[in-house]
Amino acid sequence: MSSLADALIGGAKPAEIERLDLPREYVAAYLRKEDADxxxxxxxxxxxxxxxxxxVPMPELAPDEVVVAVMASSINYNTVWSAMFEPVSTFRFLRQFAQQGGWATRHDQDHQVVGSDxxxxxxxxxxxxxxxxxxxxxxxxxxxxxxxxxxTHADGMLGAEQRAWGFETNFGGLAEYTVVRASQLVPKPAHLTWEEAACNTLCAGTAYRMLVGANGARMKQGDAVLIWGAAGGLGxxxxxxxxxxxxxxxGVVGSDAKADAVRKLGCDIVIKRSEVGLDDDASNDPGQAIAIGKRLGSIxxxxxxxxxxxxxxxxxxATFGASVFVVRRGGTVVTCGSSTGYQHVFDNRYLWMKLKRVIGSHVANLQEQLECARLIDSGHVVPTLSTVYPLAEVGEATRLVQTNGHLGKVAVLCMAPQEGMGVSAPERRARLGAASLTPLRGCSARVEATA
Structure with a gap:
C-alpha cells in the first residue's frame, strides 16, 4: 500500500491527507476492451x-470532481451486464461519452474500472x-x-447526459480510488461500517425513488405492494x-432460505416462485403470463x-406480463430494470382497459438520495448486507450475483483491510443495536440459483 493508504487506514487528519501524494496507479477491478467479444x-x-x-493509472481530476479513497464497494447487476458485455459492450458508452470532448475524453480507455457503489x-x-x-x-x-x-434542474435523472457511474462511465467504485463528480456525494451514515455503508446507495436510492419519491409510484399508507425478487439487492x-x-x-422469492430472509426484514406475505409456476419461461407467451398472474392474484x-x-x-x-395483469384496476407497475431480458411481452388489454399505469424509474436524483440516506442514518432503514469479499475476489462476488446465489447485497472491501472499520458514531450504533443493522448477515448467502 502507498503512504496515503496507510495514513487513511490509520485515521489521518485532513492536513496529512492533503500533504501526501496520490499514487500514480491504484488497484482496481476492470474490463479490457480487447475482451469484448x-x-x-x-x-x-x-x-x-x-x-x-x-x-490502473490515476486519472486527472476535473474542477467539479473529487478523488475518493474507496474503503468498500458492492456488487450491482450493472456490473454483471458490463462483465458479460451485454446487451452491448460498455466500451461503447465510454466512446460515446468521450465524443463530448474536454474532460470526457479521459473515459475512453482500453480498460474500464467498473462498480456503481x-x-x-x-x-x-x-x-x-x-x-x-x-x-x-x-x-x-x-x-x-x-x-x-x-x-437536470427539474430532476437530475431527466438530463439527456445522465449516466450511471462505473457502468456508462469509467473510474468506477470497485477500486482503491475513484474519481466522481461532487454532485454524486452524500454524507456517510456515521454509525455504519464501510462495508455496510457501501451497500446502500444504488439499490436503496433506486427503490426509494420507485416507491416513495414524487417521481415514482407514490405509495400510500395501506397500499399492498408486490415485490419481485424481494430477497435481492433492490427488493x-x-x-x-x-x-x-x-x-x-x-415478496416473491425463489427459495425457503430467501423466504426466511425477507421475513426478517418485515415482509408480511411471502410467495415462492414455484407456487405460481415461474420455474418455467413465460417470457414470450402472454397467455402463460396471464395464467401466472391469475395464480399470483389468487394467492x-x-x-x-x-x-x-x-x-x-x-x-x-420473465415477470412483466404477469405484473401488468395482476396489479389492480388503476394500479401502478413501476420498473427500473430487466435482469432477465429487456423484451417484454404482455397483453395490452389489461393495461388500457383497466386504466393501469407503467412508470419507468432510473436510479435517484441527489435530493432523493439524501432523503433515503436520512432514513438509513436514523436506523429506520438498514443495510441489506449478507456477505463480504475482498477486492482480489471480485470475480467470485460478481458471479454470485450473476447466478442469483446471493441475498440482499454483496459487499467488497477495497482499501479497508478488514470488516468493521469506519464507524465514527459508536454511541448511535450501540443505541440502534449493531446486530439489528445487518439482519441478513446471519442468513445463508449461497442458496439455490433461481432467477
Whole structure:
C-alpha cells in the first residue's frame, strides 16, 4: 500500500491527507476492451473470466470532481451486464461519452474500472468544488449528471447526459480510488461500517425513488405492494420502504432460505416462485403470463382480499406480463430494470382497459438520495448486507450475483483491510443495536440459483 493508504487506514487528519501524494496507479477491478467479444456464442458468460484485478493509472481530476479513497464497494447487476458485455459492450458508452470532448475524453480507455457503489474518504477536491473537503466520509451516488443541462434542474435523472457511474462511465467504485463528480456525494451514515455503508446507495436510492419519491409510484399508507425478487439487492430495500410507509409488502422469492430472509426484514406475505409456476419461461407467451398472474392474484387475495396496488418490477422479461395483469384496476407497475431480458411481452388489454399505469424509474436524483440516506442514518432503514469479499475476489462476488446465489447485497472491501472499520458514531450504533443493522448477515448467502 502507498503512504496515503496507510495514513487513511490509520485515521489521518485532513492536513496529512492533503500533504501526501496520490499514487500514480491504484488497484482496481476492470474490463479490457480487447475482451469484448470473448463471450460471443458462449452459453455461460462467466464473469470471472472477464473481470480482472490489477493496477490502473490515476486519472486527472476535473474542477467539479473529487478523488475518493474507496474503503468498500458492492456488487450491482450493472456490473454483471458490463462483465458479460451485454446487451452491448460498455466500451461503447465510454466512446460515446468521450465524443463530448474536454474532460470526457479521459473515459475512453482500453480498460474500464467498473462498480456503481462506494463508501470512503475524500482525498482531493477539484478547484470548483465548494461543499466538500478533504477528509470527509462519503458514500457515492451512481447518478452521474450534467448540472449545465436545463432538464437536470427539474430532476437530475431527466438530463439527456445522465449516466450511471462505473457502468456508462469509467473510474468506477470497485477500486482503491475513484474519481466522481461532487454532485454524486452524500454524507456517510456515521454509525455504519464501510462495508455496510457501501451497500446502500444504488439499490436503496433506486427503490426509494420507485416507491416513495414524487417521481415514482407514490405509495400510500395501506397500499399492498408486490415485490419481485424481494430477497435481492433492490427488493430487500423495497420491503423496508413499504413496511415503514404503512404498506403491505408482498415478496416473491425463489427459495425457503430467501423466504426466511425477507421475513426478517418485515415482509408480511411471502410467495415462492414455484407456487405460481415461474420455474418455467413465460417470457414470450402472454397467455402463460396471464395464467401466472391469475395464480399470483389468487394467492394475494387469499391473504388480503384484493389485488396489489403497486408492483415493484426489475426482473423484466420473465415477470412483466404477469405484473401488468395482476396489479389492480388503476394500479401502478413501476420498473427500473430487466435482469432477465429487456423484451417484454404482455397483453395490452389489461393495461388500457383497466386504466393501469407503467412508470419507468432510473436510479435517484441527489435530493432523493439524501432523503433515503436520512432514513438509513436514523436506523429506520438498514443495510441489506449478507456477505463480504475482498477486492482480489471480485470475480467470485460478481458471479454470485450473476447466478442469483446471493441475498440482499454483496459487499467488497477495497482499501479497508478488514470488516468493521469506519464507524465514527459508536454511541448511535450501540443505541440502534449493531446486530439489528445487518439482519441478513446471519442468513445463508449461497442458496439455490433461481432467477
Amino acid at each position: 470473448m463471450f460471443r456464442d458462449v452459453a455461460d458468460k462467466d464473469v470471472r473470466k472477464s473481470l480482472r484485478v490489477g493496477l 462506494g463508501a470512503g474518504v475524500i482525498v482531493r477536491v477539484g478547484s470548483g468544488v465548494r461543499r466538500w473537503r478533504v477528509g470527509d466520509h462519503v458514500v457515492v451516488s451512481p447518478a452521474y449528471v450534467d448540472d449545465q443541462e436545463p432538464a 430487500a430495500y423495497a420491503v423496508q420502504f413499504v413496511k415503514n410507509g404503512g404498506g403491505i409488502p408482498i 394475494i387475495r387469499g391473504h388480503i382480499g384484493r389485488d396489489p396496488d403497486v408492483v415493484f418490477e426489475h426482473v423484466g422479461q
